Amino acid sequence: MTMSEAAEEIASIQDARQRQVERIIEALLFAAAEPLSVSELVRRSGADALIIQKALDHLRTQYQTRGVNLVFVSDRWAFRTAEDLSFLMSENVVEQKRLSRAALETLAIIAFHQPVTRAEVEEIRGVSTSKGTLDVLMETGWVRMRGRRRTPGRPVTYGTTPEFLDHFGLGTIKDLPGLEELKGAGLLDSAIPASFSIPSPDDSLDLTEDEDPLDSDDPLLDEEVQAE
């Protein structure tokens, strides 16, 4: 055996040893419930700190581009999923939910009577509307706050959104059936009082004459949203 052959053999033995230490560190860090410090790795692997540090550095480089990275946190080492893949760690579960009757009624009144205030909805329904009902409707994305009515108390006005039209397959809000159509569809009794009327809704983005714009930093708005 020449000198260089001997040196090569020693190098390859060292390489194999280094690889084994890397395997051990991989296994220990993977199975551990907590990040491990170098001294814990020394204790559990039996290898010395220098070799372990070298192995950690090598592993860190190796894992850098992978889906799992070797990270150094608060003086300890741990495997963590790569930061750019964090979206994988949250799952969106879409639940189909049906609107309650109160919510349906409120939605319908907002659609037909918009722009409409909460008090007006309550006046039409004859019951007070819970905060939850309006919250749910805002959550559906079908109802939006439009502005503030120019009356004492400056109540918020509600209206429907383009998503509302989209979801219900309406070309425009004018496609909502009127009094005669509702009667024709048998939804309204023909014996309805003569004074009964259905307003013509307005969902345009422009405010009506008696509406003021909502101010995003309007303290009253927050208050109202919270208080409602």
Next chain:
Amino acid sequence: MTMSEAAEEIASIQDARQRQVERIIEALLFAAAEPLSVSELVRRSGADALIIQKALDHLRTQYQTRGVNLVFVSDRWAFRTAEDLSFLMSENVVEQKRLSRAALETLAIIAFHQPVTRAEVEEIRGVSTSKGTLDVLMETGWVRMRGRRRTPGRPVTYGTTPEFLDHFGLGTIKDLPGLEELKGAGLLDSAIPASFSIPSPDDSLDLTEDEDPLDSDDPLLDEEVQAE
């Protein structure tokens, strides 16, 4: 751009895509406590099953020599520490109750003969099985009640769970050690003379033709569980 350049570019885009899927699968499997099925990987990664299968095969090869291996257990994929490093892991061992000889034998009989009734287990062992033995096996999470055999008395049938496969590192129930030899020797038959069809353990969630589902409100079930 020549044809070959275009082809090269497509290939390199495909490569990059494949690498990203590998990273995603690596992250998902690394982070998970439980093995994940290909369909779960499809759902959570958004990639299609073929690409995922290719990525899994590649990852399995890549990790083969490392301290953590990608393994196929209970029809699912999981990262597990390498078998040869178990000596390092003594600190991670959660004290496990040692199973009695009777329990082990019963577990093996349930695994190989499933779906199997208690009477059939007793027939094979030549002794009656104490209530404790089945209780212990159910407690391990490796054995479950499957259904009821469509025979007089409607006895409960037992089978193994995915956790059983996971615990013993089996990809599927067909990987039971020595299964083929036992089948060949006719030793999975219930009795002599051997029937023409060679029985095979079946741990699928679907019931066999001669099994009825367990009724959760089945009074007999409670009785049996309590009486056993």
Next chain:
Amino acid sequence: MDHVTEDTAELDGLRAEEREPNSASGDPLLHVDLGGYEGPLDLLLTLARSQKVDLTRLSILQLAEQYLAFVQQARQMRLEIAADYLVMAAWLAYLKSRLLVPKQKDGDEPTGEELAAALAFRLQRLEAMREASQKLIDRNRLGRDIFARGAPEVVSIERKSRWTASLYDILSAYASQRQRRSVTSVQFKKRDVLSLQEAREILNRLLGGVWDWTPLERFLLPYMGEGNYRNSVVASTFSASLELAREGVVEIQQTSTFGPILLRSARRRDDEIVEEQVEAQRKELAQEEL
């Protein structure tokens, strides 16, 4: 295994109760000598192994003799033996006799060889399951030899609701709600009226200090509202004044048709009453003089 063949059915009765090591019900004698065996089949298997042959080439006749000798020996040692072992002994004695006599063709009854084969099968199967359980338990096991992720990363689940409703849902909700309200909310607008009672109170209060004839309208002036209320006030006060007049509290005078209605209190001041009395006495005296 839907059906149990005749021969194995016979063996079915040969089960021994499995004994827990510390079972109080366990026969201590049995525990010493046979407790190591899990029933007669286990004992048979142990004896079969002593033949040191492949179980497929096992001499069942020899095994039966071994078993019977074992039981005989145990009895000589005055050990109590569980019934299952004795039943098995009896069955093996029968099997032995069947194996020793020449084959008889007597219908459906299984031959000695068939019974022996069934027993051999059961022993092989038990042996196979024992080996299988050993192989299973020798595998690298999760949590003992190989390990899962120690610190799994939790998948946070974000629940998102997808609300569903159809156009029909809103239309029918709207129509039925509006219809319900239009029927049940027929409300009579509350008319503002001055009740008779209120009118009486007003008159009583006001007329206390009024001695001269005063038009009714003047009392009403501060109360008279507009429109319907004004009519109600006039009507109620007039009715109330008639009532009060009947009770002698007020006096009413109307000098011409549609002329102003004049009221005054019927209760006089004291000096007025004295004056009247003086006047009356004066008249009386004048008449007497006449």
